[in-house]
Amino acid sequence: MTALIALATALGLALTLLTAAAPPAAAADLLSQGRPATSSSTENAATPASAAVDGNTGTRWSSTFSDPQWLTVDLGSIATISRVGLRWEAAYARAFQIQTSDNGTAWTTIYSTTKGTGGAQTLDVDGKGRYVRVQGTQRGTAYGYSLWEFQVYGSGGGTSPGNGIPDPTTASLEATDGPLTTATYTVPGPSGFGSGTVTYPTTGGSYPGVVLMPGYQGTQENLRWLAPRLASWGFVVINVGTNTLTDDPAARGRQITAAGTQLIALGNAPGNPLSGKLNGTLGAVGHSMGGGGVMAALRDDPRFRAGVPTAPYYPNVNFSSVTDPTFFLTCQSDPVAHGDTYAVPWYNSMSQAEKLYIEVPGDHLCPMTGYGDKATQGKWIVSFLSLWLRGDTRFSPFLCGAVRDADKNNTSLVTRWMDTCQF
Known part of the structure; x- marks a missing residue:
C-alpha cells in the first residue's frame, strides 16, 4: 500500500510538472478588421462590403436578392486562419462556404454547410491565405445576404508590400x-x-x-x-x-x-x-x-x-x-x-x-x-x-x-x- 501511494504521488507530481511546463495555446488575433473588403454586389450605397469588417455592429453589408453572392476580405499577406465569426442580419445564408486564397483567384474551401441558421456563428477552421471569403450559395430568406460583421481570426496577415509598393522613405x-x-x-x-x-x-x-x-x-x-x-x-x-x-x-x-x-x-x-x-x-x-x-x-x-x-x-x-x-x-x-x-x-x-x-x-x-x-x-x-x-x-x-x-x-x-x- 505504501508503495502504491508513493507511485501515485510520483505520477501526480510528474503530471503537474508537465502541465506547468506546457506553453499556453497562442491566442488568435483578429486579422480582418479595417482591412479592404469587396463583394459580388451591394444592395445599396448604405450597405457596402467595408461595413462588414469595420468593427461596428450597427453597420452591415447586404447583397442584391439573388444567388450566389460573396464577400471577401484582404488580410494584406498570407495568414494562418483558425476561426471565423459571422454575425448575420435577418437575411442570412442557409448554404455557404468559407474559402481562402493566396491570390484572390484560386480558392480553397475550409468550411461548408447547407444547414445555416443565421444569427451569430463562430466557426473553427484550419486554413491559410491572404484572401478570405464567405460564399453564399443558398439564401435563407427572399432577400439577399447580409452581415453585420465578418471576422477572421488567426496569426500572420498584416501589411504586405505587394503590388510593387516598396518601403517608403x-x-x-x-x-x-x-x-x-x-x-x-x-x-x-x-x-x-x-x-x-x-x-x-x-x-x-x-x-x-x-x-x-x-x-x-x-x-x-x-x-x-x-x-x-x-x-x-x-x-x-x-x-x-x-x-x-x-x-x-x-x-x-x-x-x-x-x-x-x-x-x-x-x-x-x-x-x-x-x-x-x-x-x-x-x-x-x-x-x-x-x-x-x-x-x-x-x-x-x-x-x-x-x-x-x-x-x-x-x-x-x-x-x-x-x-x-x-x-x-x-x-x-x-x-x-x-x-x-x-x-x-x-x-x-x-x-x-x-x-x-x-x-x-x-x-x-x-x-x-x-x-x-x-x-x-x-x-x-x-x-x-x-x-x-x-x-x-x-x-x-x-x-x-x-x-x-x-x-x-x-x-x-x-x-x-x-x-x-x-x-
Missing part, C-alpha cells in the same frame, strides 16, 4: 511621383457630378479609391498636383469637376459620394481600364468648400473610411459624429477658412476619431496646385491615406514618432501640429 515620399506607373482615364457620362478624370496604377492588383474635390469656383486644376502622387503610391484617384462652380459644401459632399459610387461601378464593370482596380475602400481629399464636402461624406457615407479636408470651409455645422480618421491641413494666414474657425473646433469635437492637424505657412490657396510645399504636403497625405485606407503601417513613422519630428519641429515648415498618435 522621406526622399521617395517627397518626390513628385511614387514607385508605380500610372495612366489616366476620362469618366464617361459622369452621374451626380460635373466631370471626372481618373489617375490609376497600371500594375496589377486592386486599390482603394480616392475622390478629389475642389473648392468654390474651383476646377480639377485645384488638386491636379495630388492625383498622380496618390496613384503612384497605390490608389485609384478620381479628380472631380463640380456641377456648378458655386456649389455649396453640402452639394460637394453629395458629389463626392456620387463620384465614389461611379468609381466603384467602373471597377466592377468589364471593358474599361479600371476594371478590377477598385477594392471597395474609399477616401476623399477636398479644398475649401470641397474640404467641407469631405467632412459631409465622412459623416454621411460609411464607404468613406478616411478623409483629408484642406483649408476646409463649412459654416455652422457640427461634425462631432465623424469617427473616421481625418487629416486637417490648414494655412496659417488664411482669411477665408482659418483653422481656428472651422478645422480646430471640428478636430476638438471628434472624440472618437483618429486625427491629425497640420497648419502650414500660406493663405487660403496653400493646398492648391502651384502653391505651398508640395513635397511635404504630398508626403503627409500619401502617408495618412496609405495607413488608413490600406492599413499599411510602414507609413506610420512619417506621421508619428521620431521620423515626423523633423517636420513637426521645423517652424518654417509647420506653424501648428496636433495629433492622436500613436497610430
